[in-house]
Amino acid sequence: MSQAYAKKSVLWDWLTTVDHKKIGILYLAAGGFFFALGGLEAMLMRIQLMFPELGFVSEQTFNELLTMHGTTMIFLAAMPLLFGFMNYIVPLQIGARDVAFPFLNSLGFWLFFFGGVLLNLSWFLGGAPDAGWTAYTPLSSAYSGTGIDYYVLGLQISGIGTLIAGINFLVTIINMRAPGMSMMRMPLFTWSSFVASALILFAFPALTVGLLLLMFERLFGATYFAVEMGGNVVIWQHLFWIFGHPEVYILILPAFGIFSEVLATFSKKRLFGYSAMVFATLIIGFLGFMVWAHHMFTVGIGPVANAIFAVATMAIAVPTGIKIFNWLFTMWGGRIQFTTANLFAIGFIPSFVMGGVTGIMLATSAANYQFHDTYFVVAHFHYVIIGGVVLGLFSGAFYWWPRMFGYKLNETLGKWFFWLFLFGFHLTFFVQHFVGLMGMPRRVASYLPGQGLDSLNLISTVGAFFMAFAFILFAVNVVVSVKNKSEADPWDGRTLEWGIPSPTPEYNFAQTPLVRELDPLWYEKMHGNGKLKAAEPLDDIHMPNGSILPIIMSFGLFVAAFGLIYLVHPVTIIGLLITLVCMFVRSIKEDHGYHIHKEDIQNEEGAG
Amino acid sequence: MAQAEEVKHDQALPPYPEKATLEGKNKFLGFWFFLGGETVLFASLFGTYLGLRNGVADGPTSQELFHLDLVFYMTMILLTSSLTSVFAIINMKKGNYKGLLGWMWATVALGVAFLSFEIYEFWDYTVNYGLGFSTSAFASSFYTLVGTHGAHVLFGVLWISTLLIRYAKTGLTLTNAPKFYTASLYWHFIDVVWVFIFTVVYLMGV
Amino acid sequence: MDPHVSDPSAPLKGGPSKKTEKKLAKEARHQVVSFVFMIFLTSVAFLTVASDTIPNRFAIPFILLIAVVQVLMQLYYFMHLNDRGNGWNNIMLWTGIFVAIMTVPTLMLLIGVIKF
Structure with a gap:
């Protein structure tokens, strides 16, 4: 440990850290908290729908729950959890000592965090947003309470953080790769993080504009969405989905990357069709921008437009199919180990394919009129998001836990967790297909008895309890496994992140590694001495200094948001000034970081 | 890692001082990507404006409002400021630090002039034509698009002034070269957006 | 060093x-x-x-x-x-322009006023 760090208190260290590993852990912790919160909201909704006309929560509360469940899970849980893995793992996988912009990395996290806190404070300050996670106008612009203001500003702040994180990952992956790590030698998780970051870069500005317009409309009397003033409500839907559709690929692509790593590692085989996998990832990213209007088939933009978007949507099944087959062929003939991480990856394949099939059904624009806004849609997107993203997150958690925290999660508990979760997931959502086809609309607080919906809804709720119980098992697992110390390379890994000591030194690599092949660590195990080759002599390592500015900057925007919501202009100005002064200080104060000396590194590496 | 790319100071000036360190390279690349994202941001605003420009309700229409002469002056000012920031960067690469500062100050001055015209224009529309922010969907989307561009100009003016004051006496360094360079990129981007604003909003709205 | x-x-x-x-x-x-x-x-x-x-x-x-x-x-x-060395900048800028080219006509035309 360097001298500069040893002096600081632990709390101050975490608040000011610019280390990508610590920021990754912060993302995981905050994301995990919001995940539990979103899960709780889901459970309350499922309890309300357990029996017909149950009065467990009021209609208004139900609207708030469904809005906050969706918003929290997408923006505050799934994305930050993926960012956690991306932050921690991507620099290790490309042989870098840190990300390209350590300061911005920290700023991105704190913006997300304060945005999330702001959004959730709405529960206590006049009611949560209640217009659905899509916040369609004019419901959101003219007929909703302050909750929507929290939605607009909370998402705006955390969205800026996400955009910053996206640019940071892009530059990191392009500029910071170790010698020999060409683009086509990058692990699939890095590749998919790269493409997802590019999607963030081009999708989030549309959301920024959408939220800006909604804010002006609600707070300053603009009239974009007021039809009587010449406005048009469909504009919001377009802006939202120009962002919103790439967003689901931002979520699923890194999960695809996790599965590619896990399946290759536990099949003891090189990933089948590496270049096809990379190509398919790029194609999915590209097509992801041309299909957004399939969320709007029933709006009435016209049959030709609908047909074009329907065909583009169906085309996405092709690269996704390529991926599915490549995963199957990776396992084919491999020595498969059924670890918990791998169970999640294997369970993902059929689950996700089912979500894909209903996706094609929904893409059929004529049939979509029947499915639209029913539980069929709910079943579909939970199949792709839980069956894809959440299974990916758990798979990644079990796989990378030893690398990130130095101990292995208990496998027995893990397998219980997997089976209960998978069973609960299918029980909850499989029946919802039929509930939807019978005509039960989504986002409605109750249903009438005697319409054939009673038993299916009960089954669905029972499944949800299985998932909740399974998640508790996971939380228990995290605590009870702490003593289960792990060696540096517990899974006999293939990629660079497993070739360094555990716990990961703060400078990651004492010497930047030389990459000679795809799966560099595996190559060294087969053709070398099992250790990574160094690309440079041992020397002093340059490190960035920590900074408290990101947290103050984000706090400034948090304050300004309250000023805007309650239209107290002095508060807004003070908040913005806090942020601007921090930016100013950052701009004029040159901070060149510090060095860790060669001798300290030698000592530490020798001891480890 | 920055040191790996180090340039020795007794040698000739590096041909690309903005990209001579890893930090510089990262900034350069990251800033270009940011501009790629800004493209989508402005596209969304342009699209919104074009979708709503006929929604004038009872308020004035674009034909009643726009004066080509004012817009022509604003365009010339911004185009010229693009050229001055190009000269600034050429001087930077020549090692003429005074020239860099001088041309950058000229850019800032032109930016302020542009902003003054824009403020006058908005004032004129509001007071003399009764085009408030809430008057119609056209009004809201017009002010949002052109105002967002104006806010970018304002930010650019503040940013470049900060750099110029902070680095007035330091001479060119490997730390400030990327800062000046990205600031000039930003300024060009503002001009690129304005080219579409005067074409799509003003010329097509007259 | x-x-x-x-x-x-x-x-x-x-x-x-x-x-x-x-x-x-x-x-x-x-x-x-x-x-x-x-x-x-x-x-x-x-x-x-x-x-x-x-x-x-x-x-x-x-x-x-x-x-x-x-x-x-x-x-x-x-x-x-x-x-030279601006390959990635070109890729990202042109991708941005591509998304912009999709976005602008959509917001202008596909807003339910005229059906296509």
């Missing part, structure tokens, strides 16, 4: 090499020429609209074309997108 060699706050001394100087002179010439051309194009665009004899059917595509040409000159002559 000697910290004095690597101080990024030390002023840079000396001038550009002969080769760079030549290149810069050429660049400056190109930039002045393209600036004059841009002023000319802008004036043509304004005149096209100002004159009453040119029908809108022609004027609108024409001024849009002029705008595109101007922007390309900005990007390649002023912002140096065609310099």
Whole structure:
């Protein structure tokens, strides 16, 4: 440990850290908290729908729950959890000592965090947003309470953080790769993080504009969405989905990357069709921008437009199919180990394919009129998001836990967790297909008895309890496994992140590694001495200094948001000034970081 | 890692001082990507404006409002400021630090002039034509698009002034070269957006 | 490592090499020429609209074309997108432009006023 760090208190260290590993852990912790919160909201909704006309929560509360469940899970849980893995793992996988912009990395996290806190404070300050996670106008612009203001500003702040994180990952992956790590030698998780970051870069500005317009409309009397003033409500839907559709690929692509790593590692085989996998990832990213209007088939933009978007949507099944087959062929003939991480990856394949099939059904624009806004849609997107993203997150958690925290999660508990979760997931959502086809609309607080919906809804709720119980098992697992110390390379890994000591030194690599092949660590195990080759002599390592500015900057925007919501202009100005002064200080104060000396590194590496 | 790319100071000036360190390279690349994202941001605003420009309700229409002469002056000012920031960067690469500062100050001055015209224009529309922010969907989307561009100009003016004051006496360094360079990129981007604003909003709205 | 060699706050001394100087002179010439051309194009665009004899059917595509040409000159002559080592910048900027090209007509046309 360097001298500069040893002096600081632990709390101050975490608040000011610019280390990508610590920021990754912060993302995981905050994301995990919001995940539990979103899960709780889901459970309350499922309890309300357990029996017909149950009065467990009021209609208004139900609207708030469904809005906050969706918003929290997408923006505050799934994305930050993926960012956690991306932050921690991507620099290790490309042989870098840190990300390209350590300061911005920290700023991105704190913006997300304060945005999330702001959004959730709405529960206590006049009611949560209640217009659905899509916040369609004019419901959101003219007929909703302050909750929507929290939605607009909370998402705006955390969205800026996400955009910053996206640019940071892009530059990191392009500029910071170790010698020999060409683009086509990058692990699939890095590749998919790269493409997802590019999607963030081009999708989030549309959301920024959408939220800006909604804010002006609600707070300053603009009239974009007021039809009587010449406005048009469909504009919001377009802006939202120009962002919103790439967003689901931002979520699923890194999960695809996790599965590619896990399946290759536990099949003891090189990933089948590496270049096809990379190509398919790029194609999915590209097509992801041309299909957004399939969320709007029933709006009435016209049959030709609908047909074009329907065909583009169906085309996405092709690269996704390529991926599915490549995963199957990776396992084919491999020595498969059924670890918990791998169970999640294997369970993902059929689950996700089912979500894909209903996706094609929904893409059929004529049939979509029947499915639209029913539980069929709910079943579909939970199949792709839980069956894809959440299974990916758990798979990644079990796989990378030893690398990130130095101990292995208990496998027995893990397998219980997997089976209960998978069973609960299918029980909850499989029946919802039929509930939807019978005509039960989504986002409605109750249903009438005697319409054939009673038993299916009960089954669905029972499944949800299985998932909740399974998640508790996971939380228990995290605590009870702490003593289960792990060696540096517990899974006999293939990629660079497993070739360094555990716990990961703060400078990651004492010497930047030389990459000679795809799966560099595996190559060294087969053709070398099992250790990574160094690309440079041992020397002093340059490190960035920590900074408290990101947290103050984000706090400034948090304050300004309250000023805007309650239209107290002095508060807004003070908040913005806090942020601007921090930016100013950052701009004029040159901070060149510090060095860790060669001798300290030698000592530490020798001891480890 | 920055040191790996180090340039020795007794040698000739590096041909690309903005990209001579890893930090510089990262900034350069990251800033270009940011501009790629800004493209989508402005596209969304342009699209919104074009979708709503006929929604004038009872308020004035674009034909009643726009004066080509004012817009022509604003365009010339911004185009010229693009050229001055190009000269600034050429001087930077020549090692003429005074020239860099001088041309950058000229850019800032032109930016302020542009902003003054824009403020006058908005004032004129509001007071003399009764085009408030809430008057119609056209009004809201017009002010949002052109105002967002104006806010970018304002930010650019503040940013470049900060750099110029902070680095007035330091001479060119490997730390400030990327800062000046990205600031000039930003300024060009503002001009690129304005080219579409005067074409799509003003010329097509007259 | 000697910290004095690597101080990024030390002023840079000396001038550009002969080769760079030549290149810069050429660049400056190109930039002045393209600036004059841009002023000319802008004036043509304004005149096209100002004159009453040119029908809108022609004027609108024409001024849009002029705008595109101007922007390309900005990007390649002023912002140096065609310099070597700018591959990624080009990719990301053009992807942004691609998304923009999808976004603008959609927001303009597919808003339910006219069905397509």
